[in-house]
Amino acid sequence: MINITTSDNKGTYKQPNIFGYYGNFGGAYIPEMLHRNVEELRNNYLNMMYDTAFQKEFNDLLRDYVGRPTPLYLAKRLSNLHNTNVYLKREDLNHTGAHKINNTVGQILLAQRLGKKRIIAETGAGQHGVATATVCALKGVECVVYMGEKDIERQAPNVARMKMLGAKIVPATSGSKTLKDATNEAIRAWINDPLDTHYIIGSVVGPHPYPDMVARFQSIISAEARWQLKEKTGSELPTHVVACVGGGSNAAGMFYNYLDELSVELVAVEAAGMGIKSGYSAATTQLGKPGILHGSKSLVMQTADGQVVEPHSISAGLDYPGVGPLHAHLFESGRGKFLSATDDESLRAAFELAKLEGIIPALESAHALAALHQMKFKPSDVVVVCLSGRGDKDLATYMKAMHIEE
Numbered sequence: 001m002i003n004i005t006t007s008d009n010k011g012t013y014k015q016p017n018i019f020g021y022y023g024n025f026g027g028a029y030i031p032e033m034l035h036r037n038v039e040e041l042r043n044n045y046l047n048m049m050y051d052t053a054f055q056k057e058f059n060d061l062l063r064d065y066v067g068r069p070t071p072l073y074l075a076k077r078l079s080n081l082h083n084t085n086v087y088l089k090r091e092d093l094n095h096t097g098a099h100k101i102n103n104t105v106g107q108i109l110l111a112q113r114l115g116k117k118r119i120i121a122e123t124g125a126g127q128h129g130v131a132t133a134t135v136c137a138l139k140g141v142e143c144v145v146y147m148g149e150k151d152i153e154r155q156a157p158n159v160a161r162m163k164m165l166g167a168k169i170v171p172a173t174s175g176s177k178t179l180k181d182a183t184n185e186a187i188r189a190w191i192n193d194p195l196d197t198h199y200i201i202g203s204v205v206g207p208h209p210y211p212d213m214v215a216r217f218q219s220i221i222s223a224e225a226r227w228q229l230k231e232k233t234g235s236e237l238p239t240h241v242v243a244c245v246g247g248g249s250n251a252a253g254m255f256y257n258y259l260d261e262l263s264v265e266l267v268a269v270e271a272a273g274m275g276i277k278s279g280y281s282a283a284t285t286q287l288g289k290p291g292i293l294h295g296s297k298s299l300v301m302q303t304a305d306g307q308v309v310e311p312h313s314i315s316a317g318l319d320y321p322g323v324g325p326l327h328a329h330l331f332e333s334g335r336g337k338f339l340s341a342t343d344d345e346s347l348r349a350a351f352e353l354a355k356l357e358g359i360i361p362a363l364e365s366a367h368a369l370a371a372l373h374q375m376k377f378k379p380s381d382v383v384v385v386c387l388s389g390r391g392d393k394d395l396a397t398y399m400k401a402m403h404i405e406e
Contacts, residue, residue, distance in 0.1 A: 072229060126158025
């Protein structure tokens with residue numbers, strides 16, 4: 001194992017130190033066979049990302065292909081419900097229906113510049129898988145997506161989309177057959193074919209430089225929110241920013257350009273599943289302790305002897321036993337406020353938004369909406385919620401909930 005350890009070199013909330021640490025969390029804990037790939041990426045990603053030609057192609061694709069900027073929408077009836085001002089950052093209106101494509105567009109451009117011929121990815125809810133398959137089709141690159149067998153069943157529409165886009169779907173049949181296991185399989189595949197393959201990780205997890213790289217690609221969310229809010233309210237700064245957290249890519253993007261604005265409360269909402277103490281939960285900051293998962297040190301749900309605990313969430317995208325090192329640092333430092341919402345609370349919040357605003361959210365995003373009921377607001381507050389994805393993929397779950405209610 002290659003272990004790049006921390007040092008006295010201090011990172012910031014926005015950026016890790018030179019070894020990839022946010023405070024006590026991060027780094028790169030990787031097998032020897034992946035060292036070349038990870039080092040190649042670490043040595044090149046910043047120079048490539050901020051190259052003028054890269055930036056032009058990236059921004060052109062975000063505008064003309066993804067459909068950015070996404071609207072910042074004042075949800076008036078939802079605002080009335082909470083007696084405050086709630087704005088929704090409409091990532092659900094991106095091409096492919098979620099924020100994930102912001103990152104996959106960036107990473108496919110990096111992969112091309114690194115001369116990679118094949119892309120692999122992991123996916124939970126299927127949104128990252130669809131976004132990866134989409135950019136691979138756009139660029140004519142081979143695409144293999146690893147997905148838990150359980151998630152394949154509950155996210156059938158996204159599986160069909162990936163196949164239609166030309167991706168090969170490989171089921172992960174071990175463990176809980178969800179996102180953790182899909183990630184394990186993707187890493188194994190990368191070890192077996194490291195030279196021509198680029199692994200597009202979908203969240204702010206994995207070995208350095210992935211957490212930083214993904215956060216930078218997703219930071220477009222809060223960059224837009226600042227100028228959009230200025231247009232609407234006269235100030236770039238809200239009082240609260242709220243986002244759901246599994247691995248944490250939409251939250252990283254939504255928080256990024258507010259991290260150093262200490263007047264802005266950053267609220268991360270985890271999946272409590274059937275209840276934090278129920279044994280069926282994915283609330284990592286409440287249940288986890290420091291450990292190594294998928295190449296970095298973070299908070300991990302684990303037993304006393306270090307075995308990873310199987311997480312549970314009604315939402316496939318939050319069904320993960322860890323959290324990105326940035327979020328672990330925000331939790332430990334107190335910069336972020338961490339709440340959680342249960343399966344039932346999230347379902348109620350999804351139906352509430354549908355009936356109040358005519359917007360059907362993804363189950364992941366519904367966790368962020370559910371947390372609004374746990375918070376106290378002033379009428380003058382400005383609350384920005386990241387609506388990370390749309391609910392098409394979750395219709396089977398919603399239909400089941402409607403049937404139960406009837």
